[in-house]
Every structure is written in structure tokens, then in C-alpha cells.
Amino acid sequence: MEDFSNNKSIEDSGDFGPIPTAKKGGWITLPFILATVAGLSMAYGGLVSNLEVYLIQEFNIERISAAKIYNATNAIISILPVAAAILADSFLGCYSVIWISSLITSLGLLLLILTAALSKLRPPPCESGSSDPCKTPTLIQHTALYLGLGLVSVGLAGTRFTVGSIGAYQFDKSKQQGVFFNWFTFVIYISYVMSSTAIVYVESYVSWAWGFGICFATNTLALMLFLAGTSFYRQMKPHGSPFASLARVVVAAVRKSGVTHSHNPDDYCQGHDYGTPALPTKFLWCLNGAAFRTEWDIGQQGKMTKSWKLCTVTEVEDFKCLIKLVPLWISSLIVSTPLVIQLSMVNLQALSMDRHLGQKLEIPAGTMPIFIFMSTCITIFFVDRLLLKMWNKITCKPISPLQRVGIGHVLNVVSMAVLALVEAKRLKMARLHNLQGQDINAVVPMSIFWLVPSLALAGIGEGFHFPGQISFYYKEFPKHLKSTSTAVFSLCIGIGFYMGNGLIDIVRGSTDWLPENLNNGRLDNVYWLVTALGGINFCYFLLCTSLYK
Incomplete structure (x- = not known):
């Protein structure tokens, strides 16, 4: 994917400032x-x-x-x-x-x-x-x-x-x-x-x-x-805890909510390692008071006191940075739910389908996610070696992480639609062979490989979505929250699993789509519901990206 032979020590960290252990x-x-x-x-x-x-x-x-x-x-x-x-x-x-x-x-x-x-x-x-x-x-x-x-x-x-x-x-x-x-x-x-x-x-x-x-x-x-x-x-x-400084921004801003702000950078607390004094940005201007210096912020020895009444401009801007990311994070949260439903239900579908490869070999139901993983690996390799270079030549600029995420959104929605069509066919086969109402272990005479196209599409979507999300959050998060940045996308996935369970409970409580025996249900309707939610979420994602700076 890249040549790693040139292993040079870099004294300056470029994007994130000097690093003592370079x-x-x-x-x-x-x-x-x-x-x-x-x-x-x-x-x-x-x-x-x-x-x-x-x-x-x-x-x-x-x-x-x-x-x-x-x-x-x-x-x-x-x-x-x-x-x-x-x-x-x-x-x-x-x-x-x-x-x-x-x-x-x-x-x-x-x-x-x-x-x-x-x-x-x-x-x-x-x-x-x-x-x-x-x-x-x-x-x-x-x-x-x-x-x-x-x-x-x-x-x-x-x-x-x-x-x-x-x-x-x-x-x-x-x-x-x-x-x-x-x-x-x-x-x-x-x-x-x-x-x-x-x-x-x-x-x-x-x-x-x-x-x-x-x-x-x-x-x-x-x-x-x-x-x-x-x-x-x-x-x-x-x-130390970076979240304490974020909390101080809110508290200090509330305490100084009635203070008139200044347009002079020297009136704001810049911190110990600042260069040219800077004004806080106009975005969420109500938080700027947290960094505004007043006579009450001067200690006994005439020095500025950094407390729950006063923050630096950097701390205020870091907090604003996280606030700006929240709408995009919500879109990532919702896109995880279709993947959760797919992962949890596809193994149950596989148990009810013909899993034989030839006459003797039977594929384990738990192996089905392999098609997601394989297509993801192939996609990442293709994107890194071919697509990025072609994109650069055509547009003269690199593909952004958010563009990769958007492509992943679309492919995930298409994947769920294909899976709904396959499940509809599986249920039709179950009716034709009078398997509804029979033993829960009854197998529909339909090859498990019908599930592969939707799983492959989901994997291709993850090949765009997953690296794009991690790269985006790592790039946009404040320096002292870099470790937390890569875990934020994981948090989306985790909440998505709980939302998936919540959706299952809602569907089971209000419909007969998800009985214990899938041959008696309408899992295809569940997939169509999730497809619709994914489509709405993609429109929301486009709105967020158009407003994000």
C-alpha cells in the first residue's frame, strides 16, 4: 500500500507539533x-x-x-x-x-x-x-x-x-x-x-x-x-483528564454569561505556549466568555488563575470542535444499526438454508460474515492502490474521509435492499415446500450463497466507511483527545448494537415479523424497514456534510 523502507526520524511532528521522543x-x-x-x-x-x-x-x-x-x-x-x-x-x-x-x-x-x-x-x-x-x-x-x-x-x-x-x-x-x-x-x-x-x-x-x-x-x-x-x-x-478542561469551559461560560465580550485578542487568556494572540471564533460565541479575562481572574500575586472561572482560547476552541462533530457522529450512529441487524440475523438465516458445498462439505453458519470481511479487504486494497490515484488525477485533489464515508452509506443501504429481496425469495421457497409451521430446524432448499451478494456489498461499504470514519475523527479531534477519537467510531457501533436490539424488541412487540421460527415470519419486512431508515439517514448525512467546516 505504501513503501515503508524509508524509516526516518522526524524531529518535527508536522501536524501535531514537536514531539520530544522523535x-x-x-x-x-x-x-x-x-x-x-x-x-x-x-x-x-x-x-x-x-x-x-x-x-x-x-x-x-x-x-x-x-x-x-x-x-x-x-x-x-x-x-x-x-x-x-x-x-x-x-x-x-x-x-x-x-x-x-x-x-x-x-x-x-x-x-x-x-x-x-x-x-x-x-x-x-x-x-x-x-x-x-x-x-x-x-x-x-x-x-x-x-x-x-x-x-x-x-x-x-x-x-x-x-x-x-x-x-x-x-x-x-x-x-x-x-x-x-x-x-x-x-x-x-x-x-x-x-x-x-x-x-x-x-x-x-x-x-x-x-x-x-x-x-x-x-x-x-x-x-x-x-x-x-x-x-x-x-x-x-x-x-490528566482532558474532559475536566471541557467541563470547565461550560462552567466558566455560564458564570460569565452576562459579561460583555471584547474584540481585542489581548483580553482573552491564551495559555502558556501561545504565539500571536488570537480571538475565539464566532461559532458558538456564547462560550467565548469562558476565556475572557476579568479583574476577578487575577490572583493574589497579580497572575491569571486558571480555574473553573477562566479557560484558555485553545480549550474553548477544542470544545467547539467536538460540538461541531456531534451531528456527523449521529449519522454514523444510525448507519451502524442496519449493519447490526444484518450481522445478527444472517447467521439465523444461514441455519435455515442449504449450507452444503458439494455433497460432503457443509459450511458452518458462523462463517457467513467472511464474505463481508473478504470484500472489505479487497476494497481497501483497491481504494489504496487504484481508486485514490485515479481520483487524484481526475479531480487534482485527494478524496476526503467524508466522501469515503458517504460512499459507504450508499452501499450499506443497497446491501440491505438486496438482502430483503433474498429473504423474500427464501420465504417463498419455504411456502412452496410447506415448511412454514414445521420444525424450527427445517432447512429451505435454497443455497446459502444467495446471501453472498448482499454481504459483499456490505463489506465494500465498510471498506469505504470504516477507514474514512477513523481517519476523519483522528484528524478533527483536538490533540489531547487523539486516543478518544478512534474510540468514538467504536462507540457508534456499540450503540448501534443496542439500537439493533431495541429495533428487534419493537418489531417483535408490534408485529409478527420475527417469530422464533423465521420460516413463519417476515424478516424481509424488517430488512425493508432498515433500508428506509438508512436512506433517510443518508440524506441527513449529506445535510451535515454540506454545513460542516
Whole structure:
């Protein structure tokens, strides 16, 4: 994707000011960072890709309930990176957060290995053909399962995007960071491909305990490789809680709401390292009073006091920067919901379709996301090697992160529409073969590969959307919130999983579209509903981008 042979130390950080440890960092850190990402991603993919099947087959959990547990697990993994980023920015630094979180993941995986290996930690399997209901898990079995999932979720959340932050910090220019994020995303998805095939196959046809054991091994190896590169990393030192300064802006602005502002830059607190005095911008001018100096801000020794009554111009502008990003962040929040519905429901569709490849090989249902991951990897490579260069030649300017995000929005909507058409065909086949109202395990004679086009389109959309979002937030966030910036997109995904669960509950409570047996429902209508929501959200996204500066 780029030539990494020229590994020079840059004394000036270009975009983000001088960095004292400029002799460290650079391309030499890339193998260690990407190897860490690969190991962590394989552990994540090996567990999550087949989680619904594990819950249904080994813990006798109902299918829709398994989909909701799947969504809740992913939500925790996606929301908690924000907490990890705050810890990294404020107290521990990215390096410590990563190795501590990796250890927590290992503990959770060990517990899940025990649930798979010890029959006492699982309910007895359902008897085929029996009219007796399947036995539900006991309190101890539920506790072991949820404690293991909880530890894994917390651990993976702590590393998932913090690794991206420390990786981007090793480079000085926006272009270098953009290249890194392309590789970062590429390695994540290629690792998902490997885990969704090899590890899921072991779990489905060899042993769940062995499959989870492989996840444990890849996570441990990732931690060892990360620690091996310690001497090369440019460390991100914590600077105390950046959110305290943001809160001070609001408090100080409220306290000085009646003060008349000045047009003289010297009347505003500039901080210790400012050059030419600057006026606050006119955007959200009501906050400018937080940096306006008054006689009450002068301490006993005649010095300006930095407190909850006075902030610097930089702190005020940083707060405004975050406010400007909120509308775009909301559009990212809504676009995550269709992806969530697709990921949680496609495995349930696969269980009800013909999964044979030839006469002997049967594809595990948990392998279906591989088509999303593969198309994402191919798209990222194509965009980096061909599309960006063609775009530059045609327009004489690089494609912006928001343009990449917009393309991803459109492809996600189209993907859901295609999936709705495929599900309508599957339901028609179920009616033709009188499979409605029969056993929940009844298989519609329709190949699982009908799902591939929609999954491929979703993957192409992510190939545009995912790197564009991360690059955009990392570029636009204030300097002292860089770690938090990469976790913000993860927060969108996490809330999207909870919104997906909320949508499932609303649909099940108000319609008969989502029964336990999908052959008796109208999952296609759910997909059409999500398609409509995605289309509305895209229009909202276009409005936000037209107003954003």
C-alpha cells in the first residue's frame, strides 16, 4: 500500500507539533503493531463469529434471544473502548491499557474454554425428536457463561481501538497516518477472514474447547508481540483528564454569561505556549466568555488563575470542535444499526438454508460474515492502490474521509435492499415446500450463497466507511483527545448494537415479523424497514456534510 523502507526520524511532528521522543516511532513499529492487531482480531473473530451458534447449540438458548446476546456482547466490546481511551489519555497511557486489557481477555477466554470443556457448566443437549422442552441453563451455568463473555468483552474493548491510537501516534504526517489506518483496517478484516473460517470450522466440527483455545493462543501471542516492540514505540503520555478542561469551559461560560465580550485578542487568556494572540471564533460565541479575562481572574500575586472561572482560547476552541462533530457522529450512529441487524440475523438465516458445498462439505453458519470481511479487504486494497490515484488525477485533489464515508452509506443501504429481496425469495421457497409451521430446524432448499451478494456489498461499504470514519475523527479531534477519537467510531457501533436490539424488541412487540421460527415470519419486512431508515439517514448525512467546516 505504501513503501515503508524509508524509516526516518522526524524531529518535527508536522501536524501535531514537536514531539520530544522523535527518535522513536516510525515505520519500524508497524510490524509489531499490525501483528498485535492480527492476533487480537483473530481472538475476537473466533469468538464472536460463532457465538450465536454456540449459545443455541450448547446452551439451548432461543434463536432470537441468542441474536440479542450476540448484539449485547458486541455492544460492550464497541462502547467500552471510549472508557479505555479516557483511561489512556488521562491516567495510564495507551501502552498500559493495551497489555492490561489483553490479560483480562485471556482470563475470560479461559473461563469460556471451561464452559465448553466441562459438561457441568452446560445444560444437557436437546433430545432430537423429543416433545420435551430443552433444559435451560442453571444459575451457575449462566454465571460462568456471562462472566466469561463479560471479561472477554471488557478486555477486547480495551485493546480494540487503543492499538489504533498508539499506532497512528508513531507517525507524524496526516498522509502517513492515513496509510496506517488503511493497513490497520486491512489487517483487522483479513484476520476476521482467517478466524471466521479456520477457527469457526474447528469450533463447529472438532471441538468448541479447542476453538476457544486457539482464540486464547492468538490473544496471548498478540500480547507477547506487542511487548516485544516496546523499545521502538513513541509513548503517548497521559496528560490528566482532558474532559475536566471541557467541563470547565461550560462552567466558566455560564458564570460569565452576562459579561460583555471584547474584540481585542489581548483580553482573552491564551495559555502558556501561545504565539500571536488570537480571538475565539464566532461559532458558538456564547462560550467565548469562558476565556475572557476579568479583574476577578487575577490572583493574589497579580497572575491569571486558571480555574473553573477562566479557560484558555485553545480549550474553548477544542470544545467547539467536538460540538461541531456531534451531528456527523449521529449519522454514523444510525448507519451502524442496519449493519447490526444484518450481522445478527444472517447467521439465523444461514441455519435455515442449504449450507452444503458439494455433497460432503457443509459450511458452518458462523462463517457467513467472511464474505463481508473478504470484500472489505479487497476494497481497501483497491481504494489504496487504484481508486485514490485515479481520483487524484481526475479531480487534482485527494478524496476526503467524508466522501469515503458517504460512499459507504450508499452501499450499506443497497446491501440491505438486496438482502430483503433474498429473504423474500427464501420465504417463498419455504411456502412452496410447506415448511412454514414445521420444525424450527427445517432447512429451505435454497443455497446459502444467495446471501453472498448482499454481504459483499456490505463489506465494500465498510471498506469505504470504516477507514474514512477513523481517519476523519483522528484528524478533527483536538490533540489531547487523539486516543478518544478512534474510540468514538467504536462507540457508534456499540450503540448501534443496542439500537439493533431495541429495533428487534419493537418489531417483535408490534408485529409478527420475527417469530422464533423465521420460516413463519417476515424478516424481509424488517430488512425493508432498515433500508428506509438508512436512506433517510443518508440524506441527513449529506445535510451535515454540506454545513460542516
